[in-house]
Amino acid sequence: MRSRAYRALTLVAAGTLVAACTSVGSSKASPVQVGLVYSRSGLLAAYGKQYEVGFRAGLDYATHGTNEIEGHPIQVTEHDDAGDPATAVAATRTLIGKGFKIIAGTTDSGVALQMAPLAAQNKVLYISGPAATDAVTSGNPYTFRSGRQVYQDVRAAETLLGDVASKKITVLAQDSVFGRANLAAVRAILGDKGAHVVSVLAPLSVADLTPFARQTKATRPDVVFVAWSGTTTAGLWTALKQQGVPRASKVVTALSGTASYPIFAPADANVVFFAHYFPGATGDNAVERAMLDGITNAGGTPDLFSVDGFTAAQMIVHAVSSGSSTDTAAMAKALEGWTFNGPKGREHIRARDHALLQPMFTARLRGRGSAAKPELVSSIPMMAVAPPENMPEG
Known part of the structure; x- marks a missing residue:
């Protein structure tokens, strides 16, 4: 009798352990999917490369080297927009069709102006990169920017x-x-x-x-x-x-x-x-030093738009960890009003219009x-x- 009871409890405990392991496994199997749409080719390809290496360094920094957010691995899928709005929109539609809720990138202002309404229509979080035209974040609840704007x-x-x-x-x-x-x-x-x-x-x-x-x-x-x-x-x-x-x-x-x-x-x-930025602009800033070291250690060269990529990664990690990887309204809410230390120094995302307030030089x-x-x-x-x-x- 006691033997049967013991065996039953053992099976229950084993089942619980398997369930727990399965839960962890499923967490690992449900990554945070991020689409990175930027200029790998075209007129602004050099800027796109700066953005991409900064983004990778920013993910490493913001996740403390784990490339995970609360146990969920971050998977980044890249697309080249070649500085062409139609190419960018097609790539983004493909990502959205695959269930992506987070899109970042875009070096070209003309591309960004097409991406922002697409994000609003499909309720995906879009974080624009070096694209600087003022109109990108105007009146759009799902679009933010990680760089400066023309104003x-x-x-x-x-x-x-x-x-x-x-x-x-x-x-x-x-x-x-x-x-x-x-x-x-x-x-x-x-x-x-x-x-x-x-x-x-x-x-x-x-x-x-x-x-x-x-x-x-x-x-x-x-x-x-x-x-x-x-x-x-x-x-x-x-x-x-x-x-x-x-x-x-x-x-x-x-x-x-x-x-x-x-x-x-x-x-x-x-x-x-x-x-907007140049390597070493801030003087004594731990976040900038982390970005410079991260890019250099990965074999890259810090440059003008490294900060835009790095800041985008910081924003994504904050949005997901404070909100949700699938609920874009929650992610947007987490970003609105957020003040943080970036590579350029103290920065603030204005809640009303998503302007990224930041120092200039x-x-x-x-x-x-x-x-x-x-x-x-x-x-x-x-x-x-x-x-x-x-x-x-x-």
Whole structure:
């Protein structure tokens, strides 16, 4: 009798153990699926690579090296959008069809503007990457951003210009969503301070940029605001120097990735730089050090948009651990109002419109050619460049 009872209890205990193991196993078998849609090819492929290596380092940091969130492994599926909105939308629809609830990435502003409404329609969490146009997060409950936006760029540039009243500012930009967003922001911010703003817009496909450098000089500006990205950057600055634009006018532009430093250096005294980020910008910041070490130890090179990928990973881990890997409303709620330490310093996700409030920087370049290195001039507090809460949705 006692023997039978003992055997029964043993079977029950064994069954409980199997059930527990099965539960753990099922947890492991139900990963957090993340779709990473970004430019592996195309005009912005170099930026896409910076984003991707930063994202991997961010996952390692935010999960303390486990690549798991509360026992659930993170599985990342990558798609190349090639900087093309239709390609990005097709890839994202495929991911959504497979049950993905979290999509991150996008280097191109035109792509991001197509991804955001897709996220809203399908109720998936979308965290935009380096795409900077202001309209990405406007009025969308499921879309966030892990990088800066154009408004923050222009407010940072404003700190370098002093009184712009009655000055003529020529915006030299690509005729793209990103370029037109910069033009609109310069008109809104600097035009409101009394500047007369005109523009020279170049098609993305143009290789010979000399005519556009000439047009810019012909406007006789006091200030040239250059908003440019991608593989034609070297050609643009060669054309500007050949046409004597930096000698004739003050030029303000974003400090781009490390590959651009030899293009700028030695920088003309009339060329001044605002910066979203550059490696070492924050000085003494443990999160930035972790990002730099993580990327370097993995064989990569920290760069301009490493922070966007790293921050996206931080946001995803927080959203899932504080919300749910399948309930996108809960994930969005977890992100809204979140203040955290990122690679750039203290950052805050504004609940009302999902703007990512963050510090910006100004910098100078020291050295020549391949030895050129950026040096911090000033760090601009996040509230000093915070976008207004009534940013236009278009």
